[in-house]
Amino acid sequence: MTIDWNNPEEVRKYRAQKSREYRARVKARAEAGDKEAQKLREKNNERRPFAQCKTYLRRHANLKELREVKEIILNREKELKQKNI
Numbered sequence: 070m071t072i073d074w075n076n077p078e079e080v081r082k083y084r085a086q087k088s089r090e091y092r093a094r095v096k097a098r099a100e101a102g103d104k105e106a107q108k109l110r111e112k113n114n115e116r117r118p119f120a121q122c123k124t125y126l127r128r129h130a131n132l133k134e135l136r137e138v139k140e141i142i143l144n145r146e147k148e149l150k151q152k153n154i
C-alpha cells in the first residue's frame with residue numbers, strides 16, 4: 070500500500086490504522102500476562118479522560134460550556150490550594 074503523504078486524508082487513515090494495530094498488539098500482550106503491557110494500558114486509561122476533555126474543549130465547546138469549565142477549574146484550584154496550606 071502506497072501512501073500519498075501530501076494527502077492529509079490518506080495520512081490520517083494510515084495513522085489511525087497503525088494506531089489500532091498497535092493498541093491490539095498491546096492488548097493481546099496484556100491479556101497474555103505481560104506486566105509492561107498491563108502497565109502501559111493502565112497508564113493510557115488514566116490519561117484518556119484528560120485528553121478527551123482537552124480535545125472537546127478545543128474543538129467543540131461553546132462559550133457557555135467554556136465559562137462553566139472555567140468556574141469548575143477555579144473552584145478546584147481553590148480546593149487544592151487550601152489542602153496544601
